[in-house]
Amino acid sequence: MSDASKSASQPWLLSFPSLALFLGLLVVPLALTAILSFNVFDSMMGTQDDYTFGNYLEILSDSYYYELFLRTALMSAGVTLLCILLGVPETIILSRMQPRYQGIFFVMILGPLLISVVVRTLGWSIMLGREGLINQSLISLGLIEAPLQLMYSMTGVVIVLTHVMLPFMVIAVWTTLQKLDPQVADAARSLGAGSWTTFSRVILPQLLPGILSGAIIVFTLSASAFATPALIGGRRLKVVTTSIYDEFLHSMNWPLGAAIAVLLLIGIVSVVMGSNRYIERKFKQVFS
Amino acid sequence: MSTLTIRNLAKTYPPNVRAVKSIDLEIESGEFVSLLGSSGCGKTTTLQMVAGFVTPSAGQVLLDGRDITYLEPDKRDMGVVFQSYALFPHMTVAQNVRFGLEMRKLPEAQIRERVADALMMVQLGGLDSRYPSELSGGQRQRVAIARVLAIRPRVLLLDEPMSNLDAKLRSEMHVELRGLQKRLGITTILVTHDQVEAMTMSDRIAVMANGTIAELGTPQEVYDIPSTEFAFNFLGQSNTITAKVLGHDDAHTQVSIGSSVIQIPLRDAGTSGELRLFIRPERLTLSSPETGIITGRVATRLFLGNTWTYEIDSDFGRLRVIKVNTRGGQPGEGELVGINWNAADMQSASGELADV
């Protein structure tokens, strides 16, 4: 074997195991789902071998599905916004802490990821109920008179999703924050900027790439989250993932479920690619 | 413009790092003072306390007589050039330079004029719209300098601002910056560990060691008549000779070194016992063996272009001699030579390095 051919095949050989894993576990199921979404469904006889665009036409012509996708997008956007508003200050406070407290608080922030989704969500449903801790506290503080509808509502789902997603935002911002030169803030101060101006004009813009990548992660994970919307939102508040589940397991309309899943995937991928392109264009010169 | 007074300034980092032990310095209006010292002696910490980024553990900083020890950095009107440049990475060169002017709420026309002026001063015209990541190290450093010159600060604090420039650009910047500083009359502190930089630019040099000022004076004073052993060795080179004091007369002190007896400028009449003497290599001259005060044999010689450096074994131990590369014969290795000096150049340390 000549050197040239050896070096050409070597990368493929070396990456074969991971490629096989990738193909077997991701590409094949996705392709099967995509094919399934074009199958004909008959309510009497189930999934047929014929192919059709009917499933997609059904979705695209029904305002119910538009509402469903819009609701999911709004929910994810709300969670993302809350994660930014809470996560950025949280990370900055964390970075100013003494090292020994930093460790403890890091574990607390990552906590939601370490607990099983079922346990975490059940815990929240106890807290969010009409007789739950949150409603009772608010009533005894005199802030509200009647209990708020938190369970089976958008508010509840957004609160619980924000709790789980926050660590992803904190980690993304933290990584960017660690790369900042603390003297840059000093330079801004000595040039006459107060602490607020220094934050808004010097520190925040430098954190922006981290915030944006955190936002992408949070948005996509929220849009594809299933357990939290299913358990907190219940049957009353449907999002895309829960309706896919319903199509598969209740209506048994697999092709329609697959079509919704494919549309969700397309939606998420285009959000990710769009924001990536935006970030690259905006920050290429600045942080190369 | 502004006088700066530093009184007993000290900084102890937890748990017990005494970065700066006690600094006293009075800087006149428009004066250029360098803090010169080896790495880790507390130069940056001192500068940061003056700028307001580090809170002193003790002492005071006064600007025109007003106590600013605990004043916020943005209220001090000081221009700081950092060791790491600290440019704003998300702003272009022009935006970096504008920043301080915008903070001062100057009218747009004036901002533009000052930005252009400042960039011209540091020879960076035409790079306005580049980002810091697209500049070389030297260019970044010059942006940092332009950024503070633009605000015409009351005090200029420079932390090794030229350490990344090539030799030619650096010496150009020395002349340039010194000229600007004189013209604008800005009181300036320069932190450096480059002796040449400190010597060429400063009105006065403060030689720092272990968090204190070991020596303070004009460049000639600290080089020619330093008072501490540390300064003799830190600034330039010195031959250190151990001598035994024999006695004193009206003008001289007699000491014995090896088998020779020589005279040095009068020391305190009380001085007795051992004495350490210092003489600069360039103050020793070579002659034929018969005419030398002492004789020695050339061990090695190094050619440096404009000078020769000789290592000579003599009665005084090994001596280093620096000789200008003049026309004519230079003594070779192994040759016997005479060594001469002016009695006044054989100095001794009059002060001790304060160990606070």
Ligand SMILES: Nc1ncnc2c1ncn2[C@@H]1O[C@H](COP(=O)(O)OP(=O)(O)OP(=O)(O)O)[C@@H](O)[C@H]1O
């Ligand atoms: N934040 C800090 N915490 C603890 N120790 C520090 C801190 N900053 C500086 N020091 C210590 O204080 C001493 C003086 O530091 P400083 O930065 O003032 O040195 P320097 O003279 O500027 O040195 P260089 O020429 O290398 O820049 C050093 O021993 C350093 O390790």
Ligand SMILES: [Mg+2]
């Ligand atoms: Mg330093």
